[in-house]
Amino acid sequence: MRTFVLYTRGKTDSGFKLEDLPSAGRIDLICRCITSALFLSYKMRKGNRIFVVLNGPPRPPVTLCFNENSNFYPDERSIALVIKKLLSLEFDKEWKEFENSLVSKRSFQEIIRELNGNFYVLHEKGKDLNEVEIRENPVFVLGDNKGIPKNDEKIVLRRGEKISLGKESYLSSSCISILNWICDRKGIS
Amino acid sequence: MRTFVLYTRGKTDSGFKLEDLPSAGRIDLICRCITSALFLSYKMRKGNRIFVVLNGPPRPPVTLCFNENSNFYPDERSIALVIKKLLSLEFDKEWKEFENSLVSKRSFQEIIRELNGNFYVLHEKGKDLNEVEIRENPVFVLGDNKGIPKNDEKIVLRRGEKISLGKESYLSSSCISILNWICDRKGIS
Numbered sequence: 001m002r003t004f005v006l007y008t009r010g011k012t013d014s015g016f017k018l019e020d021l022p023s024a025g026r027i028d029l030i031c032r033c034i035t036s037a038l039f040l041s042y043k044m045r046k047g048n049r050i051f052v053v054l055n056g057p058p059r060p061p062v063t064l065c066f067n068e069n070s071n072f073y074p075d076e077r078s079i080a081l082v083i084k085k086l087l088s089l090e091f092d093k094e095w096k097e098f099e100n101s102l103v104s105k106r107s108f109q110e111i112i113r114e115l116n117g118n119f120y121v122l123h124e125k126g127k128d129l130n131e132v133e134i135r136e137n138p139v140f141v142l143g144d145n146k147g148i149p150k151n152d153e154k155i156v157l158r159r160g161e162k163i164s165l166g167k168e169s170y171l172s173s174s175c176i177s178i179l180n181w182i183c184d185r186k187g188i189s
Numbered sequence: 190m191r192t193f194v195l196y197t198r199g200k201t202d203s204g205f206k207l208e209d210l211p212s213a214g215r216i217d218l219i220c221r222c223i224t225s226a227l228f229l230s231y232k233m234r235k236g237n238r239i240f241v242v243l244n245g246p247p248r249p250p251v252t253l254c255f256n257e258n259s260n261f262y263p264d265e266r267s268i269a270l271v272i273k274k275l276l277s278l279e280f281d282k283e284w285k286e287f288e289n290s291l292v293s294k295r296s297f298q299e300i301i302r303e304l305n306g307n308f309y310v311l312h313e314k315g316k317d318l319n320e321v322e323i324r325e326n327p328v329f330v331l332g333d334n335k336g337i338p339k340n341d342e343k344i345v346l347r348r349g350e351k352i353s354l355g356k357e358s359y360l361s362s363s364c365i366s367i368l369n370w371i372c373d374r375k376g377i378s
Binding site: 018019021022028029032035036039040041042073074075076077078145165166168169170171172173174177178180181184185 | 207208210211217218221224225228229230231262263264265266267334354355357358359360361362363366367369370373374
């Protein structure tokens with residue numbers, strides 16, 4: 001199974017405006033990452049999932065989880081509507097479900113501790129991808145446009161390493177597309 | 190200069206609804222492709238441009254052109270607003286400009302004939318990328334979810350070759366992210 005974990009500043013209640021996703025803690029960026037993680041042309045990827053940790057106001061943290069069975073179109077607005085729906089449910093630490101997408105009050109560190117697999121933190125200053133062997137059951141951990149706070153990054157690095165796609169600082173959604181492609185080429189799932 | 194040409198069924202007037210971009214000939218897909226072609230995290234890519242040919246109703250064809258000087262945020266809605274604005278201008282074959290983005294009544298074949306560079310058509314059944322040398326001034330030609338009509342593809346293949354990123358049929362926006370990354374790694378611009 002290929003897993004992505006995205007650390008974000010996304011808003012944690014359902015009151016954000018569909019007409020202004022960037023102001024809601026970059027929910028536009030989050031939606032594009034979900035699309036990149038889960039969609040092929042005309043079908044969902046089998047065996048992929050993405051956890052999105054929202055750390056924005058008013059009640060951080062909240063974690064969302066989407067996978068091949070989640071039910072939405074690949075456009076930002078459709079995915080944002082599902083995020084709104086999830087955030088409007090009543091939930092605590094236990095996962096609550098809406099059409100195979102999940103929501104919980106779990107934090108980034110709790111998610112990282114619960115996951116099994118081989119951890120890779122994406123960072124411009126990491127080890128170049130060519131020098132790293134990506135192993136089965138990869139867990140790719142990425143930040144939004146503002147990155148992952150040092151303390152949280154440290155927790156992941158106890159269990160894995162920092163890797164880099166190159167000198168450029170790419171869009172998180174582009175990183176996910178590239179990582180999926182690299183894993184496809186190498187037959188890593 | 191790195192150039193992308195995207196053949197689409199996007200609507201050719203400004204009357205489409207921002208609340209339903211997928212129904213407007215997949216303008217959501219078009220917006221994500223523009224983001225993948227032009228954006229790095231926090232800045233625009235220098236020396237990249239993307240032509241988007243709209244072949245949907247009511248007055249096909251229309252071609253849009255965006256580059257590093259185009260003025261928008263990377264979210265679908267912001268880009269769709271610029272597309273709406275361009276389509277609301279009065280224009281014929283001559284390029285008309287709005288904030289450094291362009292619109293014209295040129296067709297896919299006209300755009301291909303006018304461009305210089307090394308042409309590559311993206312297609313699942315093309316030659317595997319590992320067996321192809323991507324040369325300077327690449328022009329990557331892609332279709333939307335429904336692909337490029339045979340007749341139009343033929344025109345490009347007179348000047349280039351068909352290449353493949355692998356067996357999977359990837360989202361057009363993912364293809365663009367991957368191609369940009371490959372060119373960055375190889376220092377091709």
